[in-house]
Amino acid sequence: MLDxxxxxxxxxxxxxxxxxxxxxxxxxxxxxxxxxSSNPDEIVLEVPNIFVQEYLLNxxxxxLREFIPLRSNKELAxxxxxxxxxxxxxxxxxxxxxxxxxxxxxxxxxxxxxxxFESFIEGPSNQFVKSAALGVxxxxxxxxxxxxxxxxxxxxxxxxxxxxxxSIHEEQKKxxxxxxxxxxxxxxxxxxxxxxxxxxxKRFYRSLDVLLVDDIQFLQNRLxxxxxxxxxxxxxxxxxxxxxxxxxxxxxxxxxxxRMIARMEWGLVAHMDIPDxxxxxxxIKNKAELKSLQISNDVAFFIAEHIYHNVRQLEGAxxxxxxxxxxQGTELSIEAAERILNELVQPVHQKKISVESIFQSVAxxxxxxxxxxKGDSRQxxxxxxxxxxxxxxxxxxxxxxxxxxxxxxxKTHSTLLHxxxxxxxxxxxxxxxxxxxxxxxxxxxx
Numbered sequence: 001m002l003d004x005x006x007x008x009x010x011x012x013x014x015x016x017x018x019x020x021x022x023x024x025x026x027x028x029x030x031x032x033x034x035x036x037s038s039n040p041d042e043i044v045l046e047v048p049n050i051f052v053q054e055y056l057l058n059x060x061x062x063x064l065r066e067f068i069p070l071r072s073n074k075e076l077a078x079x080x081x082x083x084x085x086x087x088x089x090x091x092x093x094x095x096x097x098x099x100x101x102x103x104x105x106x107x108x109x110x111x112x113x114x115x116x117f118e119s120f121i122e123g124p125s126n127q128f129v130k131s132a133a134l135g136v137x138x139x140x141x142x143x144x145x146x147x148x149x150x151x152x153x154x155x156x157x158x159x160x161x162x163x164x165x166x167s168i169h170e171e172q173k174k175x176x177x178x179x180x181x182x183x184x185x186x187x188x189x190x191x192x193x194x195x196x197x198x199x200x201x202k203r204f205y206r207s208l209d210v211l212l213v214d215d216i217q218f219l220q221n222r223l224x225x226x227x228x229x230x231x232x233x234x235x236x237x238x239x240x241x242x243x244x245x246x247x248x249x250x251x252x253x254x255x256x257x258x259r260m261i262a263r264m265e266w267g268l269v270a271h272m273d274i275p276d277x278x279x280x281x282x283x284i285k286n287k288a289e290l291k292s293l294q295i296s297n298d299v300a301f302f303i304a305e306h307i308y309h310n311v312r313q314l315e316g317a318x319x320x321x322x323x324x325x326x327x328q329g330t331e332l333s334i335e336a337a338e339r340i341l342n343e344l345v346q347p348v349h350q351k352k353i354s355v356e357s358i359f360q361s362v363a364x365x366x367x368x369x370x371x372x373x374k375g376d377s378r379q380x381x382x383x384x385x386x387x388x389x390x391x392x393x394x395x396x397x398x399x400x401x402x403x404x405x406x407x408x409x410x411k412t413h414s415t416l417l418h419x420x421x422x423x424x425x426x427x428x429x430x431x432x433x434x435x436x437x438x439x440x441x442x443x444x445x446x
Contacts, residue, residue, distance in 0.1 A: 010035050010043060013067035017060060028117075028134050029055045034083075042077045043068050049131045050429035053080045055138065082428055084421070109169065109177055115162035121286055123279025126156060127428060129270045133160045133244075137167035140175065140210050140242035144268035146233075150247045151272030154312030157246040160272075161212050164244055168210055175209040182218040186225050202228075206235045210242045216264075217247050220255040230260050237266070271434065275311065280304035283311055287318040293325055295332055302334045307344055317341050353396050353444060355407040361443040362389040365436055374409040390419035392440065 014033075018026050033056065034046040047053045056064075061076065069077040117137075122130055129151075135143040149157050165179045180188075192201035205211070211232075219226050236243055247254065250271070251264040275283065281297075281304045288295040307313050324340050325332055359370045366385035373386050386408065393404045394416060401413035408416070426433055 009067045009069075010038070010045075013060075013064060016063065016067070029138060036081065041069060041071075042079060044079045044081060046081045046083050048083050048428075049127065050082065052131070055135060055143075059139075082425060084425055109165070109179065111162045111165045111169075111179055112158075115159045116166050117163045120156065120159055120163060121275075121279060121283045123275050123282070124424070124427065125273040125275045125279060128431065128434065129160065129272045132268055132270045133164050134167075136242060136244060137164045137171075140168055140172070141240040145237065145240070146243040146245055146264060146267040148245050148247065148251060148264050148267065148269045149272060150250045150269070152248060152274065152310060154310030155272045155274065156311055157272055158214055161214055161244055161246055165210070165212050168242075176207060177210040177212070178205070178208050179212040179214075181214045182216050185213065185229065186218070186222065189225055189228060202232070205232045208236060208241060211236060211244075213243070213245045215247065216245050217249060217254060219260075223257075226256060226260055230257070230263060233260075233263050237263070270431070271438065273434075273438065274308065277301075277304055277308075280308060280314060283314055284318065287315055288322075291318060291322045293318065293322045293332075295321070299332055299334055299337050302337055303341065307341070313344060317344055320344075355393055355397065355404065357444050358389050358392050358396065358440075361440045362392065364443070365440050374407075376409065387419035387423055388437070388440070390416045391423035392437070392444075394420045396441075396444070 014030060017030055021030070029052055032048045032052060035043065036046045037044040047056075057076075064076055064078070071077045117130070117134065120126075120130060129149055132144055132147055133149070136145075136147050149160060151157055162179060165177055168175060169177055188201055189198070192198040219229060233243060245264060250269055251261045254261065281300045284300045284303055285295065288300075303314070303317055307317055321332060321337060321340055324336075359373050362368075362385055363370045363373060366381065366388070368382050368385050372382045373389050375382075377383065390405075390408060390411075393407070394401070397404060401416055405411045405413045405416040423433070427437070
């Protein structure tokens with residue numbers, strides 16, 4: 001039960017902060033925080049992710065001291081809980097008016113007008129990355145610098161890159177921002193050398209407040225261009241200017257110099273994974289509504305189950321269905337969708353995944369025995385590995401929970417569900433666990 005005085009203290013703090021920050025900052029960072037319990041000695045807050053917690057403490061710790069209790073050591077009597085992931089919905093974002101290119105200090109800032117945070121469909125596979133991007137947008141140069149976003153083709157990396165640019169420009173119009181592809185950066189150098197204006201080009205890039213670079217993998221095997229980028233990178237970072245980079249691979253897997261790789265790993269490296277089924281359905285419904293295409297849940301699930309590599313493929317599927325719907329004027333059924341998308345659809349399961357294959361991969365990564373995963377040992381490392389295996393079994397195998405749980409030495413379905421929820425919750429803030437699961441999944445699906 002909430003202690004009234006402490007509750008009022010928190011509400012007063014929220015009201016106080018709302019009057020001191022922008023609307024965007026408040027809605028992204030303060031409004032999502034929920035007071036879930038309190039007493040005269042402690043207050044417990046629920047936050048959607050670790051970034052919101054860090055933002056609150058990094059920016060408003062001194063103000064908090066005026067409103068909520070302190071412990072005997074003079075530290076804030078605060079505890080945080082990470083909220084469980086929300087069910088993905090296909091709510092249609094507010095229509096975004098297409099804006100002309102933004103003028104900023106005599107140069108043209110080119111951002112895709114539709115690539116904003118409001119139009120980005122969030123799910124478990126990209127929640128961590130989006131939170132990091134919001135952190136950078138709210139405090140450029142102070143939160144995660146550089147922010148390195150990596151993932152496969154068509155998963156939304158460029159969308160988030162441009163969303164950061166839009167958000168910073170709208171809140172801090174005086175900042176000089178440049179969003180550019182690596183190929184365009186290389187072309188700038190070539191043109192500047194040809195026109196004998198390389199010094200002017202260097203001064204431009206090194207005077208930026210925010211540099212957003214897409215597809216850094218195209219810098220591989222281009223030593224001279226890499227050196228120029230690295231020099232620019234170091235100058236900006238040393239001045240606390242924000243850099244955000246996207247790539248199809250993490251820094252360690254790029255064929256770049258050790259110096260460049262080390263620079264890109266200075267800040268936060270965040271992975272964007274393939275969206276799960278629910279997120280894909282939400283994306284499909286959203287894209288269809290934007291094109292005024294009526295699509296049933298059954299058809300949306302059919303598409304999501306058969307087109308799963310990236311968001312770009314989903315968008316292509318919607319475009320194709322939209323064209324057919326306009327020409328034929330008939331209601332879209334699963335049979336019609338299957339016929340129209342014949343070239344795009346893929347088998348739901350390319351490989352039969354078994355609990356045994358999950359056991360083998362988990363045992364290898366966590367260095368435990370398969371018999372331990374099926375046993376009752378409560379040793380910390382074994383129990384955690386077992387929970388990871390249970391999580392993966394529920395995620396990757398379409399079978400009854402009772403049957404899956406029985407594979408773990410006769411465990412109950414409630415034990416498996418508890419393990420699944422625990423790992424799901426930890427994935428929201430544990431980047432190391434996320435990387436481990438990606439490695440295990442790749443080994444299983446080989």
